[in-house]
Amino acid sequence: MINLSLDKHLGIMTPVTNKALAAVLREASPKEMEMLSKDKDLKSVITSLLKESSQNADSNKTLLTLVKNNPTLKDLGNVSSSIKDLLSLIKNDKEPLKIETVLKKFILDTKEELSPPVLKQKLQNSGVFLESKLKNVQNPQVELKNTLLTLEKSIEKSNLPVAKLVVQNIRELLATPTLRDATNLALLESPKDEKSALKNIAKEVAEIVSKLNGAQKAPDIAKEISEVISKLNEAQKSPNVEKSKVHIAEPIYSKETLSLTSKLTLFSDAQKLLPHEDVRDILSKDLKAILLKTSDEAAKSSHPNQSEITKHVDKLLLQIDYFQLLSHLSSSSILYVPFSWDALQEGSIDIKKDKNSVFYCDIDLKLKEYGELKLKLALYEENQINVHIYSDNKDFKEIVKENISSLRSALIEAQIIPKEIRIFDATKKNPSPYGQEQREINMGFEIKA
Numbered sequence: 001m002i003n004l005s006l007d008k009h010l011g012i013m014t015p016v017t018n019k020a021l022a023a024v025l026r027e028a029s030p031k032e033m034e035m036l037s038k039d040k041d042l043k044s045v046i047t048s049l050l051k052e053s054s055q056n057a058d059s060n061k062t063l064l065t066l067v068k069n070n071p072t073l074k075d076l077g078n079v080s081s082s083i084k085d086l087l088s089l090i091k092n093d094k095e096p097l098k099i100e101t102v103l104k105k106f107i108l109d110t111k112e113e114l115s116p117p118v119l120k121q122k123l124q125n126s127g128v129f130l131e132s133k134l135k136n137v138q139n140p141q142v143e144l145k146n147t148l149l150t151l152e153k154s155i156e157k158s159n160l161p162v163a164k165l166v167v168q169n170i171r172e173l174l175a176t177p178t179l180r181d182a183t184n185l186a187l188l189e190s191p192k193d194e195k196s197a198l199k200n201i202a203k204e205v206a207e208i209v210s211k212l213n214g215a216q217k218a219p220d221i222a223k224e225i226s227e228v229i230s231k232l233n234e235a236q237k238s239p240n241v242e243k244s245k246v247h248i249a250e251p252i253y254s255k256e257t258l259s260l261t262s263k264l265t266l267f268s269d270a271q272k273l274l275p276h277e278d279v280r281d282i283l284s285k286d287l288k289a290i291l292l293k294t295s296d297e298a299a300k301s302s303h304p305n306q307s308e309i310t311k312h313v314d315k316l317l318l319q320i321d322y323f324q325l326l327s328h329l330s331s332s333s334i335l336y337v338p339f340s341w342d343a344l345q346e347g348s349i350d351i352k353k354d355k356n357s358v359f360y361c362d363i364d365l366k367l368k369e370y371g372e373l374k375l376k377l378a379l380y381e382e383n384q385i386n387v388h389i390y391s392d393n394k395d396f397k398e399i400v401k402e403n404i405s406s407l408r409s410a411l412i413e414a415q416i417i418p419k420e421i422r423i424f425d426a427t428k429k430n431p432s433p434y435g436q437e438q439r440e441i442n443m444g445f446e447i448k449a
Contacts, residue, residue, distance in 0.1 A: 064329040086312040089305045099294040127288025127320040134184045141182040151260045198270040206268035212261045370396040390426040
């Protein structure tokens with residue numbers, strides 16, 4: 001089973017990070033912009049979208065309509081064709097870009113066996129889920145940044161000179177470009193030579209740890225503070241003690257500060273500040289991450305088709321951004337499947353699941369020889385399926401009739417029981433295989449070929 005999700009707060013809903021959204025806002029009419037926000041300036045519109053998109057369904061519907069009707073996005077074409085076009089450009093050089101190998105592996109030929117694990121892997125690495133995957137990885141630079149921020153807050157009220165010095169050191173560290181700009185999404189940017197910067201950061205962290213440890217282990221101080229804290233705790237439990245006269249313990253000796261000091265020790269080694277292996281794995285397999293890297297490589301290369309390659313890479317990135325934007329606005333996961341199928345002109349697959357774990361699947365295809373073909377599937381009780389096939393092409397319907405027994409056998413072999421397989425004229429009103437379609441749908445995703 002494919003179980004993918006898209007986080008709504010990953011920088012997708014900004015025109016800076018999402019080219020599809022930028023195109024929509026750039027080409028929207030004044031009236032359409034007014035529907036999105038009372039203010040006319042772009043900054044106000046974006047602020048309004050970010051604030052309302054998670055709360056106001058009407059705002060999302062309005063923008064979704066603009067996205068689907070946007071002329072630039074409607075003429076993008078399909079991802080498979082874009083990948084093939086990019087491959088043909090790269091092949092024209094004796095030393096092709098590294099992305100060629102990745103693109104060759106990414107296109108699925110329907111003549112090959114499309115096993116569920118392979119298909120799932122392709123969907124996960126399609127680029128649509130890149131930001132979502134990065135959001136959940138551990139980034140040591142972000143962890144260090146957060147630890148320093150917490151430590152600063154913990155000891156900034158201390159009156160000890162060493163604490164004031166440590167706070168100053170922390171603020172200087174947080175102001176360095178490496179930590180100032182540390183986010184998981186920053187991992188997508190071109191890797192910089194940060195070895196010297198990380199060494200300096202690790203050295204500064206080690207000095208902070210040394211200062212804190214020195215203060216916390218000073219002769220007799222730790223013991224005295226411990227006794228004071230113990231007495232204060234006892235005093236606060238007594239109803240006869242005036243709380244205003246009870247002094248707060250020195251924060252530099254608190255359990256929180258001790259814990260944070262211990263945690264900082266891990267970051268006094270520059271090697272520990274490098275991205276983890278799982279991050280490198282994501283960036284080496286995800287199509288969007290690879291395209292972003294290729295865009296930078298192509299800009300610096302001497303490839304004879306350098307400008308055309310850059311245009312095609314940008315187009316592919318725009319296509320992926322488009323699917324991400326649709327996913328966000330429709331509260332689902334909208335994907336493309338890079339199938340290589342000569343008979344297919346275009347098509348889409350829309351899958352939904354209701355609260356009773358019944359799956360609904362609408363498959364709309366446009367075949368080069370047989371025209372439009374629609375399939376509606378309903379999977380219930382885990383392995384029971386209804387299949388309705390809609391077409392106005394007589395030749396195609398005859399082919400289906402002749403092969404229904406083979407379809408049944410294939411479904412049964414996959415441990416799915418076909419309860420109903422029926423063929424209908426597409427232009428006529430037909431019964432739905434879904435029965436009562438008023439069920440509450442709580443999840444869905446669309447796959448585009």
